[in-house]
Amino acid sequence: MIALAVQPMFHALAPVRVPLAQMATHVFDQAGICAAIMLTITGMGLHWHLPRHRMSMEERMKDGKMTEDEARRQIAFYAWCAPIATILGVIVLFAVLFDITS
Numbered sequence: 001m002i003a004l005a006v007q008p009m010f011h012a013l014a015p016v017r018v019p020l021a022q023m024a025t026h027v028f029d030q031a032g033i034c035a036a037i038m039l040t041i042t043g044m045g046l047h048w049h050l051p052r053h054r055m056s057m058e059e060r061m062k063d064g065k066m067t068e069d070e071a072r073r074q075i076a077f078y079a080w081c082a083p084i085a086t087i088l089g090v091i092v093l094f095a096v097l098f099d100i101t102s
Contacts, residue, residue, distance in 0.1 A: 029100055036093035043086030050078045 057071040 029096055032092060032096035032099075036089045036096060039085050039089030039092060041089075043082050043084070043089055046078055046082035046085060050075075050082060053078055 054075050057066065057074055060066040061068055061071045
């Protein structure tokens with residue numbers, strides 16, 4: 001009984017549902033592009049900052065403010081996160097572009 005009462009309501013909302021679905025898809029595409037750009041820029045920034053960060057870690061280690069293990073961990077963090085962020089940004093961008101074109 002309830003299914004029969006709800007069915008005409010879905011048909012009445014059909015002209016509204018399609019534009020809302022298209023708008024939601026458009027918003028998700030824009031959010032995906034923004035996320036891809038931010039990931040890629042973050043990865044590039046980490047790549048560019050890595051040599052300066054390595055030098056500052058070495059100086060802090062020489063001054064005795066940091067142990068060798070701590071410096072090694074921080075340098076390894078930058079060395080791993082920079083390429084991962086860049087590659088993820090490019091993958092997300094390709095996924096969004098593939099979704100938009102299909």
